[in-house]
Amino acid sequence: MGKLLIVGSVAFDTIETPFGKTDKILGGAAPFIGLAASQFNVESAIVSIVGNDFPQEYLDLFTDRNIDISGIEVVKDGKTFFWKGKYHNDLNSRDTLETQLNVLADFNPIVPKSFKDADVLMLGNLNPSVQLSVIDQMEVKPKLIVLDTMNFWMDIALEELMEVIAKVDVITINDEEARQLSGEYSLVKAAEKIHTMGPKYVVIKKGEHGALLFHKGSIFFAPALPLEEVFDPTGAGDTFAGGFSGYIAKTDDYSFDNMKNAVIHGSNLASFNVEKFGSERLQELTKEEVYKRLTQFKSLTQFDIKLT
Amino acid sequence: MGKLLIVGSVAFDTIETPFGKTDKILGGAAPFIGLAASQFNVESAIVSIVGNDFPQEYLDLFTDRNIDISGIEVVKDGKTFFWKGKYHNDLNSRDTLETQLNVLADFNPIVPKSFKDADVLMLGNLNPSVQLSVIDQMEVKPKLIVLDTMNFWMDIALEELMEVIAKVDVITINDEEARQLSGEYSLVKAAEKIHTMGPKYVVIKKGEHGALLFHKGSIFFAPALPLEEVFDPTGAGDTFAGGFSGYIAKTDDYSFDNMKNAVIHGSNLASFNVEKFGSERLQELTKEEVYKRLTQFKSLTQFDIKLT
Numbered sequence: 001m002g003k004l005l006i007v008g009s010v011a012f013d014t015i016e017t018p019f020g021k022t023d024k025i026l027g028g029a030a031p032f033i034g035l036a037a038s039q040f041n042v043e044s045a046i047v048s049i050v051g052n053d054f055p056q057e058y059l060d061l062f063t064d065r066n067i068d069i070s071g072i073e074v075v076k077d078g079k080t081f082f083w084k085g086k087y088h089n090d091l092n093s094r095d096t097l098e099t100q101l102n103v104l105a106d107f108n109p110i111v112p113k114s115f116k117d118a119d120v121l122m123l124g125n126l127n128p129s130v131q132l133s134v135i136d137q138m139e140v141k142p143k144l145i146v147l148d149t150m151n152f153w154m155d156i157a158l159e160e161l162m163e164v165i166a167k168v169d170v171i172t173i174n175d176e177e178a179r180q181l182s183g184e185y186s187l188v189k190a191a192e193k194i195h196t197m198g199p200k201y202v203v204i205k206k207g208e209h210g211a212l213l214f215h216k217g218s219i220f221f222a223p224a225l226p227l228e229e230v231f232d233p234t235g236a237g238d239t240f241a242g243g244f245s246g247y248i249a250k251t252d253d254y255s256f257d258n259m260k261n262a263v264i265h266g267s268n269l270a271s272f273n274v275e276k277f278g279s280e281r282l283q284e285l286t287k288e289e290v291y292k293r294l295t296q297f298k299s300l301t302q303f304d305i306k307l308t
Numbered sequence: 309m310g311k312l313l314i315v316g317s318v319a320f321d322t323i324e325t326p327f328g329k330t331d332k333i334l335g336g337a338a339p340f341i342g343l344a345a346s347q348f349n350v351e352s353a354i355v356s357i358v359g360n361d362f363p364q365e366y367l368d369l370f371t372d373r374n375i376d377i378s379g380i381e382v383v384k385d386g387k388t389f390f391w392k393g394k395y396h397n398d399l400n401s402r403d404t405l406e407t408q409l410n411v412l413a414d415f416n417p418i419v420p421k422s423f424k425d426a427d428v429l430m431l432g433n434l435n436p437s438v439q440l441s442v443i444d445q446m447e448v449k450p451k452l453i454v455l456d457t458m459n460f461w462m463d464i465a466l467e468e469l470m471e472v473i474a475k476v477d478v479i480t481i482n483d484e485e486a487r488q489l490s491g492e493y494s495l496v497k498a499a500e501k502i503h504t505m506g507p508k509y510v511v512i513k514k515g516e517h518g519a520l521l522f523h524k525g526s527i528f529f530a531p532a533l534p535l536e537e538v539f540d541p542t543g544a545g546d547t548f549a550g551g552f553s554g555y556i557a558k559t560d561d562y563s564f565d566n567m568k569n570a571v572i573h574g575s576n577l578a579s580f581n582v583e584k585f586g587s588e589r590l591q592e593l594t595k596e597e598v599y600k601r602l603t604q605f606k607s608l609t610q611f612d613i614k615l616t
Contacts, residue, residue: 090493185398188536209517212534221608223529226520228496260611294615300529301609303568307602 004044004249008124029124032238035282037246038065047071051078078103122245128160166198225271243269312352312557316432337432340546345554346373355379359386386411430553436468474506533579551577
């Protein structure tokens, strides 16, 4: 069993979908990553920042899951990062109605001493300068560094982002972002180009259309589980990243075959996350439910053509 | 080994894609279906209609592949169905520039005596009244009837189409058509509704995003093989149908597990078809190439999570 270090935003989200709306609920990349990874009983820590408006019950939620919170800075006179968004009817696109960076604007991450030798470093979607700082603070080179990022950073901080990309083993981005980053429309060509930027493993997320894992000319594909209804897609990508990195940390196996399993676990957990608002579904999720749906993933994808 | 009867259009196509344009080349649903199914050395026949402008070399192409052409009516003073289309830059949509129904307008299909006991009946995309007539001419109830259709018939001949749908075992349509036919946005709900219309098996094709097979609450998913470049998508759906029905006919096995294999074979053959204009790639395709790519499909999708 390896140790997992997570850096990412912790936020309040206010979400509106065709099915309803929320008050301020727990959001940000790190909680989704942490809750997803906690399914594997892995030893993990979150590095992040919140304001004094952040409720103790959310912090307790982390510690209850064996997530070390000593790296979550609480700013006494600050307010927690806030995001408000509204999804369109097909849930495939959304408008950001409000963003208040608040304490996140001046975030200087401090990696807890006991996690400077983490085996897996999961860089959640965040300012690349923060991600770089965390990489630099590691005293032992992690066995695997996983980067999640988005088009926003490609638009406003490409140079720093490229520095991060050069230092990571795995990058997870969506299809449009892969096209933007590479300048290639074909995802196969896009992944080839992104390999040359640094990452040995490229994960391209296609939302309801699944995820592709590229490595040295080999491709693995994990479908999204076909669902009757998607309720709220917020955090699906973070949940995927948490399932992926959590499974790798738990198994301490960095082979391509194990990455395939990690992609399946990530997709599996993401399929739950979209069933309720925010991280509600992850908070109540049981190992039995996770196991049952994994068997569905197996029957969804496994076939038996004899190649003889 | 079962016998396969194919009904479908035979046409001249003129195609323009971002990569080039063609003169009049072989098109229509039946040639793609027949050529794809011929990969399995299955005994098959095409029921269709052409004009006297249809070249002997195309008919020879069919007979060379052990496809019976006695059901292809050649109208002495008629012209072959003609379609001209232009694909947009992303190849996901196209404009029809010209359609000349010609002899297809008055097509009365005649099933050859020796195929009135076919094991598998593949109804290619065509006027539902023609599909109904073929079903009615069968002297022995086929073990499997597969229907391919499209939104065009839902728009102008829904009542007759519903009659056909009620009589088939498998329907293959794309995601938008499934939504149109069912009135449901969720593909899971759409498939459930289409089941109630008749088909025990519902295949929903999602183009580059793969295909879903629904049966009694179970779902199987076959990805499309990620390709560096798609050259011409014309006939991909027909090729899928041909691979699917050809494999079922060859194996004479009508179980759900074998349907899964058939969906993989259909996807595999379709992945070749899009590499060149029209059916050019299918015409030159070797068993070695098909086999090699099947192994790619396996490594693309198969994983080994122990569920214990």
